[in-house]
Amino acid sequence: MEFVIVLLILKGGCFFTPVSCDDNNACTVDSCDPATGCVHKNRTDCDDKDPCTIDTCVPATGCKYTRKTCSTGNLCNVSSCVAATGVCTTTQNICDDKNACTYDVGGGVFLPIDCTGGNKCILNECDKVLGCLNKTVNCSDGNACTRDFCDPVDGSCKNELIVCDDGDACTENQCNDTTGCFYTPFNVSQKCDDANICTEDTCNTTTGCVHTKIVCKTNYNSSCITAVCDPINFCQDVPVICNYTGSGISSCFVSYCEPNSGVCVSDELESCKLAAIVGGTAAAVLTVGAIIGIIIAAIVCAAGSAVGAYAGYNYVFKGEFTNKNPLFQADTQTGTSQIYQDNKK
Numbered sequence: 001m002e003f004v005i006v007l008l009i010l011k012g013g014c015f016f017t018p019v020s021c022d023d024n025n026a027c028t029v030d031s032c033d034p035a036t037g038c039v040h041k042n043r044t045d046c047d048d049k050d051p052c053t054i055d056t057c058v059p060a061t062g063c064k065y066t067r068k069t070c071s072t073g074n075l076c077n078v079s080s081c082v083a084a085t086g087v088c089t090t091t092q093n094i095c096d097d098k099n100a101c102t103y104d105v106g107g108g109v110f111l112p113i114d115c116t117g118g119n120k121c122i123l124n125e126c127d128k129v130l131g132c133l134n135k136t137v138n139c140s141d142g143n144a145c146t147r148d149f150c151d152p153v154d155g156s157c158k159n160e161l162i163v164c165d166d167g168d169a170c171t172e173n174q175c176n177d178t179t180g181c182f183y184t185p186f187n188v189s190q191k192c193d194d195a196n197i198c199t200e201d202t203c204n205t206t207t208g209c210v211h212t213k214i215v216c217k218t219n220y221n222s223s224c225i226t227a228v229c230d231p232i233n234f235c236q237d238v239p240v241i242c243n244y245t246g247s248g249i250s251s252c253f254v255s256y257c258e259p260n261s262g263v264c265v266s267d268e269l270e271s272c273k274l275a276a277i278v279g280g281t282a283a284a285v286l287t288v289g290a291i292i293g294i295i296i297a298a299i300v301c302a303a304g305s306a307v308g309a310y311a312g313y314n315y316v317f318k319g320e321f322t323n324k325n326p327l328f329q330a331d332t333q334t335g336t337s338q339i340y341q342d343n344k345k
Contacts (some may be wrong), residue, residue, distance in 0.1 A: 223262030251314025
């Protein structure tokens, strides 16, 4: 070739030099088209047939094959590419240091767990095999009469006295430091004594002490005697006091209690009745004797009132009267009248 060129030059004829089409790009295929000149086509032979690679071409070096990145950014996951499909898959990366008292934060880093859960009354104690032991702060003071507990906020122990109550108002509520609450029935005669002999002191399990008034009974079979309780002398028999309430002269009436009915009745003295008759019939001729008779009748009437009270007492308490009223005997001068007899005394 060089010989031909030299020969042509020596003979003084034409000669032609081939054009260089190299574009210094390893990613193109360089050629020369006689009609148009240099041609640069992109390479198509960088496919390595591996779905898990990214095929590219670097102008300086040519074809480049980069593995796919399937990482999710989570160190606790393992990501990989399936060679047949080129699809990324993720599986959990099992991080276990075989310690029940730690937890994995990723990247093979393990931190101790907190067994308290924020409760300061739970001890932060853990066993590598069993995990949290869930032990609590012991606040017992050894006294059965206190309620022992721990304050979850600050972890301090509290020992509060318990209130013993069996719901029975008739018992003493007490507490023993060793055995705890116990209940003893109290002495009713002492605990419920209201210092009143006229009440019966008892105890109701719901309401407590009860003071019931004592109902006294009389020793006499008479409606004219009532029994009452005296705070000093206890039960006493008291007679019914009957007073005249009519419109007549009170000294001319004797009032007494009828023992069967207990009703007060008042009877007029016969002497007063006689005086009234004498005064009415002799009003026209009032002799000296009549006047004297009226005066005597009035005196007898007054005396009868006093004696009648005495006789009424005997009638109620002694049962000495056998007729309706012994004061009403016919003749006060013969000795048969109760008034006459009592006046002689």
